[in-house]
Amino acid sequence: MAVFITGASSGLGAALAKQYALQGHTLGLVARRRDRLHELAAILPGRHYLYVVDVQDRDELHAAASNFIEQVGEVDVVIACAGISAGTLTEQTDDFGVFKAIFETNVMATVSTFEPFVAQMLKRQSGTLVGIASVAGVRGLPGAGAYSASKSAVTTYCESLRLELKPHNVGVVTIAPGYIRTEMTAKNPYHMPFLMDAGVFAVKALAAIQQKKSYVVIPWQMGVVGKLMRLLPNWLYDRLTVNAPRKPRQTG
Numbered sequence: 441m442a443v444f445i446t447g448a449s450s451g452l453g454a455a456l457a458k459q460y461a462l463q464g465h466t467l468g469l470v471a472r473r474r475d476r477l478h479e480l481a482a483i484l485p486g487r488h489y490l491y492v493v494d495v496q497d498r499d500e501l502h503a504a505a506s507n508f509i510e511q512v513g514e515v516d517v518v519i520a521c522a523g524i525s526a527g528t529l530t531e532q533t534d535d536f537g538v539f540k541a542i543f544e545t546n547v548m549a550t551v552s553t554f555e556p557f558v559a560q561m562l563k564r565q566s567g568t569l570v571g572i573a574s575v576a577g578v579r580g581l582p583g584a585g586a587y588s589a590s591k592s593a594v595t596t597y598c599e600s601l602r603l604e605l606k607p608h609n610v611g612v613v614t615i616a617p618g619y620i621r622t623e624m625t626a627k628n629p630y631h632m633p634f635l636m637d638a639g640v641f642a643v644k645a646l647a648a649i650q651q652k653k654s655y656v657v658i659p660w661q662m663g664v665v666g667k668l669m670r671l672l673p674n675w676l677y678d679r680l681t682v683n684a685p686r687k688p689r690q691t692g
Contacts, residue, residue: 442512444468444505446495446553447522449476451622452572452645455638456519459646461485468508468515470495470522495522495549496541505556515560517649519570520553522546525624527687528586538690539586546590550597561610568611570649571598575618575657578666579677583686591616595655602654611652615645618662630685634661 443460447453449471457467461484471477474492481490489511491504509515524545528535554569561567576584577591595614602612619625619632620641636659648656657663669677 441465441516442468442508442514443517443519444470444508444515444553444557445519445521446470446501446549447520449473449480451521451624452523452617452620452638452641453519453521454480455642456521456645457488458484458639459642460517461488463646466512468504468512470501470504495552496544498548498552501549501552502556505553509556509560514564515557515567517568517570518554518557519572519649520550521570521572522549522553523572523624525584525587525687527583527689529583529689530585532689535586535689542586542590543593546587547593547597550594554601558605558610562605562608565609568613568649568652569598569601569605570613570615571595573598573614573616575616575662575666577616579669579681581686582682582684583689587687599655613649613653614655615648616655616657616663616666617641618657618659618665620658627688629688633665634659 443465445453445457448457448469457469460467467488469477469488470491470493472494477490481488489508493500493504495501522545524542526538528538550571571594573595574591576588577595580588598612598614605612619635621635621637641658644658657666
């Protein structure tokens with residue numbers, strides 16, 4: 441089986457790459473950081489294809505995808521795992537660039553990642569596309585307008601795509617992580633309930649992808665939290681959340 445993964449040099453992407461490699465699959469791994477990408481590849485069993493690409497560059501991302509298809513033929517699973525996070529405040533006009541980068545990486549790059557593979561999957565009536573959302577996208581969180589909105593957009597986009605491709609037997613899986621121990625969450629200056637190791641997350645994510653689940657929250661406890669969040673009326677949600685701890689903003 442051939443698997444294409446963006447954001448592969450660290451965090452969830454690296455954990456997923458390790459798990460797929462252990463199962464003997466051939467990987468196309470995309471990341472911005474050359475050194476980290478090669479360090480990962482050096483410890484993976486099997487032969488894999490590395491692409492040093494910023495996913496915000498659509499042309500380069502498409503070129504990497506096309507090369508991987510040329511090398512392996514049919515690609516079975518595509519995981520748009522690249523993502524960034526930072527606190528944002530609308531009144532801080534310097535944050536506009538951060539808003540843009542978060543949406544370009546988390547949302548538009550998900551589209552760009554899937555684009556080169558859809559025609560092939562439609563033709564053969566098989567394959568799975570995987571979008572990485574977040575529990576943070578269930579409802580807006582204070583100080584995280586860009587991140588919450590971007591992950592909400594990923595969920596909705598993947599749902600639309602799932603309905604478009606379902607008649608052609610092409611699966612679309614949305615995975616919404618809760619708190620997973622990665623470099624990204626290490627920056628959070630607050631308690632993170634049900635914190636899960638990235639390796640454990642990867643095992644559960646692979647099972648969900650194999651089963652072509654339409655939407656899954658990992659860990660499951662955060663799925664319960666997400667359902668409760670959806671049910672709360674605005675007045676109660678506001679009261680409970682208005683003073684919640686916030687993600688740090690980018691500075692300098």
